[in-house]
Amino acid sequence: MSAEILHHAGDSPVHRLPAQVKIVAALLTVIGVVATPREEFWAFGLYLVLIVTVWRIARVPVAHFAKRALIEVPFVALALLMPLFGGAAGALAGWNILAKGTLGVLTSLTLAATTTPRELIVGLQRLRTPAVLTTIATLMLRYLEVIAAEARRMRLARISRGHDPRFLWQVGATARGVGALFIRSYERGERVHLAMVSRGWRGAMPDRGVAASPAVWLAGLTPVLVTAAVLTTALVGHA
Template sequence: MGAVHTHRLYVHGHSVVHRLPPHCKLVALVAFVLVVVATPRTAFWAFGCYAALLIAVALLAQVPLPFVATRMVVEAPVIVFAVLLPFIAQGPRMDVLGVSVSEAGLLSGWNVLAKATLGVVTSILFAATTDQRDLLVGMQRLRVPGQLVQIMAFMVRYLDVVTDQMRRMRTARAARAFTPRGPRAWPVLAQSAGALFIRSYERGERVHLAMLSRGYSGQLPDLPGAPAYPSRRAWLLALTLPATALAVAFVAWWTP
């Protein structure tokens, strides 16, 4: 395959977090998220500790906090759902700032919002310190099924290609004085979506034939990069975050 371009979420740097092997960071990411999800929703202080840990990681990795905040817009649908829960849930109700809300819905909304936000921030920090190619290397080192690694590799490689095709089509529509306003524009947008699908499918076929002509047999070669067996120090550094979070969770579980 050709070289994988650096994604927009990546922040170039040489911090200790950037230098960690990708599979160590991937294991730490999954472990931390599992600990956060398993934390009781009434342990409000625990979620504050998790947030402080992520801020410490961002500072250690030299990832600007505004950079993280601006990319949390992907969480908007979850925020809307969490805000609506107190109003649509059933059960005993209470007044908050003069508005009647469900007690169970309020607690559930907080639970969804807190855990989703921590998960999103953790993923952003992982993406900001791990290049696309390193992520694929890490998945191979963790013995992730080869088909999944290939799907991820092709998705990462050709997402920019499809996005650029969409941009060119939008430019072509604008050059023809097309303005997407109202339902009358929907047929044109639907035709554009169909054309984009056909072009992407045809390009995928051409890429597959080109790979077969170069000896592709259904398996990608092992990608050079991070060592298959990182040092004990690398694992200790990577697992510091989930281990600290686990200690906080234990206190939260045993504290009434």
């Protein structure tokens, strides 16, 4: 699976924003959504309109998000079951999970759709994320496809030798294959680390990002300002 399966290539104003601005905007937007009282139904509708507006500006089709939002299905099922066990209070709790969970997922998908994995790593570096975390994330993204390709080759090799993963008694072979994949990945990681050290690796990834000007920050945080206005109105009305 591609490391950029969530990304939708484009050249919109949203795509061109520095990653650190989009990361902060997404985080603050989710915090605002979570802090909104669950009884203020209108506020969640406005949040959804705000997200769809960002999609239009980014020129990313709704279908792109609809397919990837299926990850939320278990939470949707839980929210739909809660009224059966909790009555009116359960229905309100289910709505709370469904509304805030859906908006959080859509916000995260919007960030991923308009920012490549490499840009996300650079953005985290610009936000002074600990170097060890950004290094681990960088290597994980870099070798995810390598490990996936290795797993496919091992699977084809087993099938060509008569392995049928549908049969229960073949589970031992599958388990041994997973173990072999782990050992190969570990050995590959050691070789990569030695190669990096021999080329001057000092434990920190180079920062190739660009600083964002105050004007860019203001433009990128516009959705946060809208979210803050909606949240403030909701809190005042709920008081």
